[in-house]
Amino acid sequence: MKTAIVTGGGGFIGSHLVEALLERGFRTVVIDDLSTGSAANLPSEAVLREADVAEPDVSRIFAAERPELVFHLAAQIDLRKSLLDPAADARVNVIGSLRVIAGACDSGAKKFIFSSSGGAAYHDPSVVPTPETYPAGPVSPYGAAKMAVELYLNGARHARGLRSVALRYANVYGPRQGLKGEAGVIGLFTAKALRGEPATVFGDGEQVRDFVYVDDVVRANLSAAFSEQEGIFNIGTGVGTSVNRIAELIRRQAGGPASLYGPPAVGEERRSVLDASAAARVLGWKYAVSVEEGVKRTVDWFRARG
Ligand SMILES: NC(=O)c1ccc[n+]([C@@H]2O[C@H](COP(=O)([O-])OP(=O)(O)OC[C@H]3O[C@@H](n4cnc5c(N)ncnc54)[C@H](O)[C@@H]3O)[C@@H](O)[C@H]2O)c1
Incomplete structure (x- = not known):
């Protein structure tokens, strides 16, 4: 049985993705510190590893599970908190993401799907609807972290051969x-x-x-995971x-x-x-x-x- 890791799987979007992966026959392992998510969101077949993605120990979960697919959704998602304490935001959203990327590389994951943000990427765009080719210009630490992770993924592709897709969600x-x-x-x-x-x-x-409905976002994650393609894609209506x-x-x-x-x-x-x-x-x-x-x-x- 193939394994998928979903970080942030106890949260809103993650828990729907976990259900879809279980339906497709994946052993589905959730890494979540339950800071905003909840174990009650998870079906009983999901395996919950309660852990903080920003802690070095998270590498052990990857080494033990050797996932085929990694979906990285765990994040500090409060924009206002990110403005009040950018370092705390970066601890989870940058350092945590780097630890998850390293875990995926070290354990030989075939594909990495990152939950990025379209709303945070484009500031006051002059082109609406805004395509990915529009220059990214985040104005919040939350947005800066999302863009940084996209760049780190590009680096991981070159240095470690990690295949990835970043999905920039709408609301x-x-x-x-x-x-x-x-x-x-x-x-x-x-x-x-x-x-x-x-x-x-x-x-x-x-x-x-x-406004994009959560089931459509789950389908976008699955399309990205099962496609040969890589890159950055807006996910909106x-x-x-x-x-x-x-x-x-x-x-x-x-x-x-x-x-x-x-x-x-x-x-x-x-x-x-x-x-x-x-x-x-x-x-x-x-x-x-x-x-x-x-x-x-x-x-x-x-x-x-x-
Ligand atoms: N909801 C949206 O409209 C939207 C838009 C753009 C991007 N996103 C992104 O999608 C992803 C999921 O968002 P959501 O709306 O489901 O939010 P959510 O808060 O419901 O889910 C985030 C999950 O991450 C977990 N988490 C937080 N910090 C963690 C840490 N340090 N270690 C381990 N787990 C941690 C939380 O407990 C929670 O279960 C996030 O990356 C978010 O930035 C969401």
């Missing part, structure tokens, strides 16, 4: 998503609507994002949806009062939408779930969870 949403930060706007609004509370929109609500529209779609499914409006978030971008045509051309991946359908599934999940 991922769906069941089990955390309820913190901008990436969680759909989860946050849904949780509030189901409690009969109004959503709080920062600014005029006309800021536009590219190319469709911009305003925060006001999201609030309206959620209200339609979950009820709840009209949104409240607060002051705009400092430094927030107006438009962040990814051009994922390279992923379609090279990896054969395209999103399948519209934002209308994805919001419905997400609301159903939050409602069933109670």
